[in-house]
Amino acid sequence: MKENNKESEKMGTYIICGILVIVVIAALLGSKKHFKGEGGCCGGGGDVKIKPKHLDTIVATKKLHIEGMSCVNCQNRIENALNGMAQVNAKASFKKGEAIVKLGADVPEEELCEAVEKLGYKVTSIELM
Incomplete structure (x- = not known):
C-alpha cells in the first residue's frame, strides 16, 4: 500500500513538472518576437534616441496615422526609424497614433511606410499637411 502511494506521488510530480515545462515553452514561443526586438511593442529602452x-x-510635411503604438518606447522606436532616414525629421505621438514627418527632399511614401511597418506597426494612412 505504501509503495502504491509513493508511485502515485511520483506520477503526480511528473505530471506537474510536465505541465510546467509546457507552460514555459509556450511562454517562450509567444515572446520570441519580443526577445528579438520585433513586434508591436518593444518592451523597453536601451536604444539611443x-x-x-x-x-x-x-519640401513637404506629412502626417502618418499609425496603429500599434502603445507606449513611449513604441513612439521612440518609430521616431528613430524615421529620423535615421536621409532628409527626414519626424516627431511621433503614441497618444495620438501619428507621426509628423518633415521632408527635406522627395522621399517616397512607400519608404516611410516600410520604415515603420518593419518594426511591426501599421501605417493606416498618410495625409499631406
Missing part, C-alpha cells in the same frame, strides 16, 4: 535633423528646406 536619434535626434531629428535640422532641414534647411522643407
Whole structure:
C-alpha cells in the first residue's frame, strides 16, 4: 500500500513538472518576437534616441496615422526609424497614433511606410499637411 502511494506521488510530480515545462515553452514561443526586438511593442529602452535633423528646406510635411503604438518606447522606436532616414525629421505621438514627418527632399511614401511597418506597426494612412 505504501509503495502504491509513493508511485502515485511520483506520477503526480511528473505530471506537474510536465505541465510546467509546457507552460514555459509556450511562454517562450509567444515572446520570441519580443526577445528579438520585433513586434508591436518593444518592451523597453536601451536604444539611443536619434535626434531629428535640422532641414534647411522643407519640401513637404506629412502626417502618418499609425496603429500599434502603445507606449513611449513604441513612439521612440518609430521616431528613430524615421529620423535615421536621409532628409527626414519626424516627431511621433503614441497618444495620438501619428507621426509628423518633415521632408527635406522627395522621399517616397512607400519608404516611410516600410520604415515603420518593419518594426511591426501599421501605417493606416498618410495625409499631406
